[in-house]
Amino acid sequence: NAGVTQTPKFQVLKTGQSMTLQCAQDMNHNSMYWYRQDPGMGLRLIYYSASEGTTDKGEVPNGYNVSRLNKREFSLRLESAAPSQTSVYFCASSETGQFIGELFFGEGSRLTVL
Amino acid sequence: AQSVAQPEDQVNVAEGNPLTVKCTYSVSGNPYLFWYVQYPNRGLQFLLKYITGDNLVKGSYGFEAEFNKSQTSFHLKKPSALVSDSALYFCAVRDWSGNTPLVFGKGTRLSVIA
Numbered sequence: 001n002a003g004v005t006q007t008p009k010f011q012v013l014k015t016g017q018s019m020t021l022q023c024a025q026d027m028n029h030n031s032m033y034w035y036r037q038d039p040g041m042g043l044r045l046i047y048y049s050a051s052e053g054t055t056d057k058g059e060v061p062n063g064y065n066v067s068r069l070n071k072r073e074f075s076l077r078l079e080s081a082a083p084s085q086t087s088v089y090f091c092a093s094s095e096t097g098q099f100i101g102e103l104f105f106g107e108g109s110r111l112t113v114l
Numbered sequence: 115a116q117s118v119a120q121p122e123d124q125v126n127v128a129e130g131n132p133l134t135v136k137c138t139y140s141v142s143g144n145p146y147l148f149w150y151v152q153y154p155n156r157g158l159q160f161l162l163k164y165i166t167g168d169n170l171v172k173g174s175y176g177f178e179a180e181f182n183k184s185q186t187s188f189h190l191k192k193p194s195a196l197v198s199d200s201a202l203y204f205c206a207v208r209d210w211s212g213n214t215p216l217v218f219g220k221g222t223r224l225s226v227i228a
Binding site for chain 1: 204
């Protein structure tokens, strides 16, 4: 059972570089999410996609862009990385309707911006 | 706006003793409430949820949580703690009335000592 797969697991960037975090889920879920986790801050929502073809801003969207490529894939792009974006990034998915709010998470992508 | 508070950053308990991890919430309507657990270097895993019905909800690994509407609380409990329960625990809430994503608390680190 693959579930939610994120790549890469680790990445080191220099300030100003760009990169894309990839996420794919094989559970046929409608909704997908990108969170960041910082010590003492819990999880904060960056962007989400309630269904294929839609994306919405979360709590901390500045400095990020997303693409819902298809039902399976939801990518997060940092156009010009900043040290404040050093974090652990989690992708998650959920089935809307019956499984309201129950999220399935990937293993995380640890990003360091120097 | 919806919010979650986990008043304790750290909870220490001896193995075999009961444990409680506290959570209070604020929503404009009726809440959907969740507990997730995160083991080191892993993504979050769903433990249990309250949608409606019985105020005592039973979940994975022997955990349960009690919904208290008057106190706006949803504390996580387990009758007898195991060392393997040591992890980071997150409470999350969303308002049932809107198609809004979950809001997570900042997390409580549980340490069970042998």
